[in-house]
Amino acid sequence: MLRLLAPILLLAGAVALAIIGDRPQPPASYTFLSSADAFTLDPQRMSYDQDMRIAHAIYDGLVRWDPYTFDIIPGVAERWDVSPDGLVYTFHLRDNARWSNGDPVTAQDFRYSWRRALMPDTAANYTSLFFVIDGAREFFDWRSQQLAEHAARPAAERTRAAAQRLRLDAEERFRETVAIDTPDARTLTVTLSRPAAYFLDLCAFPIFFAVHRESVEAWADVDPVTGRIDQRHGWTKPPHLISSGAYKVVSWRFKRDMRLERNEHYWDSASVRSDSVRMVVIEDPSTRVLAFETGAADWNTDVAVDYLGDMLDARARGERHDVHPISRFGTYFWHFNCMPTLTGGRPNPFHDARVRRAFTMSMNKHDIVGKVRRGGEDIATTFVPPGSIPGFDPEGSIVGLPYDPPAARALLEDAGWTRNESGALTDRAGTPFPVVELLASTGAYHDRVALAMGAMWETELGVRTRVVRKETKTYRDDLLRRDYMLARGGWLGDYGDPTTFLNLHRTGDGNNHRGFSNPNFDDLLDRADRETDPQKRMRYLEEAERMTMEVELPILPIWHYATSYQFHPDQLKGLSTHPRLTQYLHYIYKVDPAKADPNPSSPPTKPSGTGVPPVSSKTSDFSAPVSKGQSPQTPPESDASSAMQSSEPTPSAEGAHP
């Protein structure tokens, strides 16, 4: 009998061993659920939302956004000057900015971090954002060239010492070529290659945050074979991670949870409303909702379940008060392949802008959003979400194309495509319109959207359609090779300027997967780049947006993204609903509903700390009733409830930078 029990005892012993040492964490001031773990806490390498959410909590930039209005407010820099020509920025750093180990945050820290972002070695996803700094592009190309030459040398010459020399040369070269100067530890001067009104906005973006040089360098070495700096990432994990923001990371367990606690050296500690924050990673959307509903967390950052439509209906009927759709700075669209021919040399009917317009105008976006997507997002007729960028199209004059099937058929006729007696679309010689192929990636709602779009075109235009479903990697390969007719796409803006969207349509841009090229459009963007008057500059950009959304249609915009949060508005305060959708975790705090605010819709009052953003009316009123069907011109932030949700498994953006 003992022998029979032995395997069982062995198993029980192993289980006990595995459990030992896995202790649950103490409760935090508030807990939120994230749909994915942070990929990296190295700010220069970040590109995902969940990473940046942590970055805003543990690092402080030169400046920061007021999350409720997206005005620029001071961060590590207490003030800054801009030269009259808009080219030279001088930041004056405050003397009480400290790293979490007590070291002062210096101008040199920023220069070091920006150099990291510009070194091809770092493989930063957002390197190109730094190219607005004078000499940055040249430095990046020079270092790439230097590394390529090293890699081409015979193996015997590729030594550690040689790689070390390359690194020192690169540091020297950076000092000489890139216009970032540090006259003293508290002054940082940056010269741009062209006036870029959005440079301050970039400085509030995590990629531009500083890292603690000493602790980062401790984990860096050179790779003799390629000459690259080989950065290991032990420094991003507690206790090695030195932070400069409101919190420090006290524990990070891969794909499980992260715990942040107050950084006692933070200069603006008066603005920190919660002493500790806990992030719990739950990838499955239903489990996330159940975890929230059983009280495991105070805030679910992405509802994204299949039954979200039902939850939103319940909210509209007043039966649910914990789901809050919030619009985002991005657009869901379908790519039109704009090349003259398709794979295999077949002529591409979508090369003709009239055909692209006709297909756009014969699609009922309201039905797609309301019946297929079932989140009730605002439909999109433009690429730049209306009202999201101050100064861009303030009158809402860019309206895009309406839903108008008869006009669409007239356009097709103009382009040489007519319906024959059996209703099929043919050219004058009687050759039928090619079968319209819609390339969707699997695993989300894209194929359902594609089926609905196809059905509309079959009815309205008399074309035949086919949905091509491909696994994400293969879909992406096809997209990059432009081996498609129409393909699903989407884009989330990075910084508060229309070029974050419009650059996608530039000839040869790395994200121009459509092969779209229009010299007039490129010229408008070039003129905007050179223009020093911000107002005139916006007019050029408006013209560019109008051209692509009313005439050229390289993409077919369908809806503006939104995310649904889940939280109890009487218990959790301080969340922003601005469409740029960035949360500073230290502004968020929990209140005891028993001692609830007599006026639950009033915005949170903030202590009058130096860097605390002014409280504005844009702190959303989550107890307001739902109002659907707003016109697309209404700025989305004016009423959070108008925007609905999207369940993209979304990183910060879907697409590639050049």
Add this chain to the structure above:
Amino acid sequence: MTGLILRRLIQAPLILLVIYTITFLLAWALPGSAVLSDEGRQPPPEVLAAMEAQYNLDNPVAFYFGYLKGVVTALDFGPSFRYPDWTVNDIVASALPVSVALGLSAILIALMIGVAAGVVGAVRPNSFADIATLVIALIGISMPAFVIGSVLLIVFPVWLGIGSVGAWGTIPDMILPAITLSLPFAAYIARLTRMGMIESLGADYIRTARAKGVAERVVILRHALKNAFLPVLSFLGPAAAQAMTGSFVVEKVFNVPGLGQHFVNGVLNKDLFLIMGVVLIYASMLIAFNLIVDILYHWVDPRIEQA
């Protein structure tokens, strides 16, 4: 016995080498780029090219031997392309204990349920209890884990307020996922036990034992079960290894930070080092568990000569 262990230890590296080679060929053939992520911004093309060069992604032969060298000489399974802050060693070190705890508790539960049900069924064949366990076993095998898991989640934490959703780290957190994971194994063990028991209950030595006046409880537990248990024991090796790594669905539903997700996500993301790392570790575990079972088998029943 020593010979058996030695033979297995010599075979193991060869088996692992074959598995490594096959995994490498399959992983290499996956579509898409290893350094380009599916979504999000990408680094400039020259950076991607340099990364490919650093990790030998442009040279399959150098990659094959370079990675093998790292694994053999330093047990270094390389970086993860998808999670730049973590190495494959970090990922496995955090996920493996979780999977081991979950998988082994599932097997433990499966053994308790399965053996008990099997014995009950065998003692009174075709009785109500026998048919009931058969039906339950059938459900256990055929019902997918995401259905059972979701039902358990809704019934216990959501309706009854017992236990938590999406948490991991305490013994109560483990109970529901372990039960979900255990059901197919329990069902199989129940059928194995029942079969073995019916066979041994009809054997001569059982009749002898009963004729001697040995109590029925002792006959069943000590005489019959001992032989009936052997097929269960040989099933336990692969079952334990499978339970510890094949729990992707259970991990997803209950948000368990285990190893199973990395098999699936590694392939979807073409995270080459992660794929190779988890496959090699899984293969080593499978080999180790089979060896342990063989040793136990021999110990439980010394008549068996291991070939």
